[in-house]
Amino acid sequence: MKRVVLVGGGYGGIKTLLGLLSQTLADDIHITVIDRNPFRSLKTEFYAIAAGTSADHDVRVDFPADSRVNYIFREIIKIDTENKQIIIQDEDSIVPYDYLIIGLGCEDNYHGIPGAAEFTESVQTFAKARKAGVAIGNLKAYGKVSVIGAGLSGIEVASEIRESRPDLNIRLLDRGNTVLKPLDSKIQSYVQKWLTENNIDVIHNSTVEYVEQDGVCNNGVCYLNDVTIWTAGVQPNWLVRELPYSKDNHGKVVVNDFYQVPEDPSVYVLGDCASSEHSPSAQLAGLQGEQIAEILLAVLNEKQPKKPKPIKLKGTLGSLGKSDGFGNMAKKPMTGLLPRLAKSGVLWLSKRH
Numbered sequence: 118m119k120r121v122v123l124v125g126g127g128y129g130g131i132k133t134l135l136g137l138l139s140q141t142l143a144d145d146i147h148i149t150v151i152d153r154n155p156f157r158s159l160k161t162e163f164y165a166i167a168a169g170t171s172a173d174h175d176v177r178v179d180f181p182a183d184s185r186v187n188y189i190f191r192e193i194i195k196i197d198t199e200n201k202q203i204i205i206q207d208e209d210s211i212v213p214y215d216y217l218i219i220g221l222g223c224e225d226n227y228h229g230i231p232g233a234a235e236f237t238e239s240v241q242t243f244a245k246a247r248k249a250g251v252a253i254g255n256l257k258a259y260g261k262v263s264v265i266g267a268g269l270s271g272i273e274v275a276s277e278i279r280e281s282r283p284d285l286n287i288r289l290l291d292r293g294n295t296v297l298k299p300l301d302s303k304i305q306s307y308v309q310k311w312l313t314e315n316n317i318d319v320i321h322n323s324t325v326e327y328v329e330q331d332g333v334c335n336n337g338v339c340y341l342n343d344v345t346i347w348t349a350g351v352q353p354n355w356l357v358r359e360l361p362y363s364k365d366n367h368g369k370v371v372v373n374d375f376y377q378v379p380e381d382p383s384v385y386v387l388g389d390c391a392s393s394e395h396s397p398s399a400q401l402a403g404l405q406g407e408q409i410a411e412i413l414l415a416v417l418n419e420k421q422p423k424k425p426k427p428i429k430l431k432g433t434l435g436s437l438g439k440s441d442g443f444g445n446m447a448k449k450p451m452t453g454l455l456p457r458l459a460k461s462g463v464l465w466l467s468k469r470h
Contacts, residue, residue, distance in 0.1 A: 129402030136410020266349030
């Protein structure tokens with residue numbers, strides 16, 4: 118028996134699974150998928166759940182029904198690499214593996230800032246995004262919201278909340294001197310102008326010192342607010358950070374050209390958990406998942422896998438509400454309705470594939 122266990126059913130995990138299922142598999146190959154939720158959740162849309170502009174079911178997709186796959190919907194409490202098994206919460210059971218694919222994604226990195234973990238909302242998991250949505254939805258008129266972090270997630274959260282709740286006072290705390298620092302200056306200027314026109318107060322060169330239940334202190338100034346949302350950094354899932362493998366400066370597992378852990382080639386790592394020259398994204402994880410499926414199919418058939426080609430990303434897309442957006446498309450900066458439509462198209466495809 119060849120036991121293939123996939124932990125995490127996100128963008129990378131599902132592409133790996135679909136790649137495996139697209140081929141005829143030998144009867145001795147058994148696939149198990151372990152995820153905390155009984156559905157796929159489209160993480161790139163969690164900002165809309167937090168803002169209240171999308172319902173839960175809009176970002177849920179069923180896992181593929183296939184007799185060749187066994188699903189376990191539980192929390193994982195340990196990846197025991199020494200004994201090649203996954204320990205599951207609640208049932209006190211173990212799932213042994215011969216081949217393991219790790220796609221557990223990321224979680225917030227609070228950088229040791231006091232109060233950040235206790236007093237901020239998050240959009241890093243389905244449950245946390247729902248909790249943030251309840252907090253935003255329950256605010257009274259003219260409530261105050263601070264979003265810490267002005268990267269892609271922070272911009273999308275702040276702009277979507279503005280569309281959902283025009284009455285709220287929204288503040289965006291940006292560590293740099295411009296929003297969306299990695300993107301083209303044309304995009305930065307466009308987004309900054311949009312934020313200004315839509316009465317979102319952007320505070321640049323921010324250094325958050327601590328967070329309290331009803332406020333956030335930045336550069337010696339404390340701002341009172343009702344809800345604080347954290348989008349100022351991520352790190353690999355804690356289960357991955359505990360693994361006894363070599364990691365880069367960001368805590369991501371170092372892998373070889375085949376996404377295998379050099380210390381144990383039976384373990385594959387992708388997405389936010391794997392060290393890469395590319396910035397983490399759903400697109401990157403999905404492409405890595407497709408390549409891992411091809412590699413693993415060769416290994417399972419006792420063939421030498423081909424070295425995967427270098428990944429070429431298609432660009433970045435972001436939204437400013439439901440009818441405006443930005444992004445790099447075909448290596449060109451784009452703003453306005455077109456990139457927003459493209460983002461909606463990507464979501465449509467994610468739901469149906």
